[in-house]
Every structure is written in C-alpha cells, then in structure tokens.
Amino acid sequence: MNVLVAGGAGYIGSATVEKLVDAGHNVVVVDNLSRGHAAAVSKSARFEVGDISDRAFMDGVLSSAKFDVVMHFCAFSLVGESVTDPMKYYENNVSGGMALVKAMLAHGVKRLIFSSTAAIFGEPAVVPIPETAPKQPTNPYGRSKAAFEQFLQDCDTAYGLKSICLRYFNAAGATKKVGECHNPETHLIPIVLETALGRRKEVQIFGRSYLTQDGTGIRDYIHVSDLAQAHILAAEYLVDSNEGDQFNLGNGHGYSVLEVLEAAEAVTGKKIARKFAPRRAGDPAILVASSDKIREKLEWEPEYPELEDIIQSAWDWMQKNPDGYNKPPAKAKSRKK
Ligand code: UDP
Numbered sequence: 001m002n003v004l005v006a007g008g009a010g011y012i013g014s015a016t017v018e019k020l021v022d023a024g025h026n027v028v029v030v031d032n033l034s035r036g037h038a039a040a041v042s043k044s045a046r047f048e049v050g051d052i053s054d055r056a057f058m059d060g061v062l063s064s065a066k067f068d069v070v071m072h073f074c075a076f077s078l079v080g081e082s083v084t085d086p087m088k089y090y091e092n093n094v095s096g097g098m099a100l101v102k103a104m105l106a107h108g109v110k111r112l113i114f115s116s117t118a119a120i121f122g123e124p125a126v127v128p129i130p131e132t133a134p135k136q137p138t139n140p141y142g143r144s145k146a147a148f149e150q151f152l153q154d155c156d157t158a159y160g161l162k163s164i165c166l167r168y169f170n171a172a173g174a175t176k177k178v179g180e181c182h183n184p185e186t187h188l189i190p191i192v193l194e195t196a197l198g199r200r201k202e203v204q205i206f207g208r209s210y211l212t213q214d215g216t217g218i219r220d221y222i223h224v225s226d227l228a229q230a231h232i233l234a235a236e237y238l239v240d241s242n243e244g245d246q247f248n249l250g251n252g253h254g255y256s257v258l259e260v261l262e263a264a265e266a267v268t269g270k271k272i273a274r275k276f277a278p279r280r281a282g283d284p285a286i287l288v289a290s291s292d293k294i295r296e297k298l299e300w301e302p303e304y305p306e307l308e309d310i311i312q313s314a315w316d317w318m319q320k321n322p323d324g325y326n327k328p329p330a331k332a333k334s335r336k337k
C-alpha cells in the first residue's frame with residue numbers, strides 16, 4: 001500500500017510507520033514536530049515536515065504519490081491540558097483534521113484511519129466497553145475526538161469518505177526503536193519508570209477514592225506495537241472492502257494505578273516512591289475496552305497482552321534512551337528517501 005501517515009513522528013504514529021515499512025509498504029510521513037520527534041521516524045519512510053492545516057504543503061504532499069489510505073495521528077491528547085485550554089484542543093483535533101480531510105478529498109483520496117480514543121465514552125455504564133456504548137465524554141479532549149468521529153460519518157454520507165476509527169485505550173510500551181517521550185511527560189508508565197530511574201522523586205497517584213477495588217483509577221494498557229499492527233489490519237481491510245467502521249482497541253484487562261506500580265517494581269527491581277494526590281480533572285474512574293469486535297472482524301490479536309511485558313519493553317527503551325530523543329533545538333528539515 002501507499003500510505004500517508006499524518007503525525008508519524010509521534011509515539012503511536014512512529015511505531016506504526018516502523019511496522020508499515022517492515023511489512024514492505026511505501027510510507028510518506030507528514031508531521032509538524034510540535035510534539036513528535038524527527039529521530040523517531042523510520043529512515044525507510046519519506047518524511048516531510050509541515051502542518052496538515054497548511055493547504056499548499058498538503059497539496060504538494062498529496063500530489064507526490066497516489067495514496068491508498070491516510071492514517072491520521074495528529075492530535076493533542078492530554079486530558080488535563082484539554083480542560084484548561086479547550087481552544088487548543090478543538091483547533092488542532094477538529095479544525096486540523098477537517099483541513100486534512102478537505103485536502104484529501106480535493107486529491108481524490110477517500111480512505112482514512114483515524115486515531116480516536118476511549119475518552120469518547122466518558123464514565124462507562126458497561127465494562128468492558130463495547131463499540132455500542134453511549135458516547136458521553138467527560139473532558140474537552142474526548143469531546144474533540146467524538147466530534148471528529150461524527151464529522152467523519154457525515155463525510156461518508158456526503159462525499160463517500162470511508163474511515164475506520166480506532167479508539168485507543170492506554171497506549172504503552174516501546175518497540176526496539178521507538179518509545180514514549182513527551183515533554184512534559186504526564187503518562188503514568190513513563191512517570192513511574194522515570195521515578196525508578198531516579199529522575200523523579202516520587203509518583204503522584206491521582207485520586208484514592210474512585211469506586212475501584214483499591215480506590216485508584218483503572219485503565220486498559222495496550223502495547224504500542226499491538227496498536228500499530230491494528231492500524232495495518234484496519235488499512236488493509238479498508239482498502240479491500242471500502243467499508244468504514246469503528247473499533248475499540250485495548251487488551252480487555254484493567255489495571256489500577258497501584259497495580260501498575262507493583263508491576264513496575266517487579267520489572268525494575270526497584271522500590272518506587274509514591275504519594276496520593278487529588279484527582280486529575282476530567283479523569284474517569286475506569287476505562288477498559290471490549291476488543292471482541294476487532295478480534296473477530298480484523299483478526300487482531302495482541303502479541304504483548306501482559307502488563308509486565310509492556311512495562312519491560314518501556315523500561316528497556318528508557319534505559320537505552322534515558323534522555324528520550326535528542327530533539328534538535330530548531331528547525332528539522334524534510335528528508336527524502
Ligand atoms: N495517573 C496518576 N499519576 C500520574 C499520571 C497518571 O495517578 O502521574 C493516573 C491517571 O489518573 C489515570 C491513569 O494513571 O488513572 C492513566 O493516566 P495516563 O495519563 O497515563 O493516561 P490517560 O488515561 O489519562 O490517557
């Protein structure tokens with residue numbers, strides 16, 4: 001397949017690019033490097049630095065090859081930040097995506113894989129969460145993604161744009177080449193491991209009175225490589241069938257914050273200091289996916305379902321890359337293959 005990966009320098013995008021090129025697909029990456037890292041992009045992909053909202057830039061990219069499918073990873077994804085700055089979230093996650101779709105349609109590209117999120121569901125009435133659960137997001141991040149999913153359905157009806165929305169639960173872990181590196185880091189597993197590495201004093205546990213077995217928040221952690229594989233299966237399905245769909249994507253097992261700490265202590269062999277802190281705004285108590293639909297329809301199967309294996313891969317990567325990616329301070333250049 002000829003695949004355009006928008007946001008391919010980010011954590012999940014770069015892991016997907018790595019898997020795509022390993023599987024022999026032709027890949028062009030566009031990324032504005034606002035959150036991503038040039039060093040994370042596989043050398044086997046063509047990399048163009050620019051913004052999906054920049055129509056002249058996107059016209060150039062979309063004219064450069066005949067793309068079978070576009071994967072859209074460009075988004076801000078921090079729940080807390082979305083509560084304090086919703087403008088930024090709607091602008092990037094909704095307007096940015098609309099600009100991408102507009103450019104795609106102008107170039108006759110009508111297949112899109114969209115990075116959606118468990119956050120579109122809010123506090124679930126049924127756990128594990130099926131695709132049919134009501135969408136009641138509890139924060140602007142989730143609402144921006146739910147709005148874009150709705151937009152994609154309207155684009156199918158009006159323009160025949162076929163899309164597959166993959167609703168990620170908690171992406172975690174690392175491949176041999178790419179890992180999680182945000183600045184600032186807000187995600188639990190890297191924070192826990194940075195503490196094990198001695199780079200942080202302690203882990204703050206956000207909330208101890210959720211209605212869960214130990215009072216801390218429960219999430220469904222899924223290995224980034226398994227997420228990447230789901231994108232390839234979804235793209236192949238979309239190209240073959242030309243049928244849009246939505247899939248929840250997690251392991252189907254929930255782990256509390258305290259269980260993550262326990263698993264990380266087992267993996268690292270280190271005691272990890274922690275203290276309880278107030279709940280983080282917008283955080284639901286439990287998010288666990290039902291992955292039955294994607295297992296059945298796309299025959300997706302996680303290769304790394306165990307939490308300890310996921311944490312081990314992140315720990316291996318962090319020990320090898322304690323400073324993450326050495327991001328060049330100023331302008332990174334586009335790179336031809
Ligand atoms: N969390 C925590 N301390 C941290 C970061 C996260 O207790 O420093 C909790 C958070 O409240 C949630 C879970 O860990 O219950 C996963 O949070 P993360 O930010 O990794 O992902 P999210 O679920 O927000 O996408």
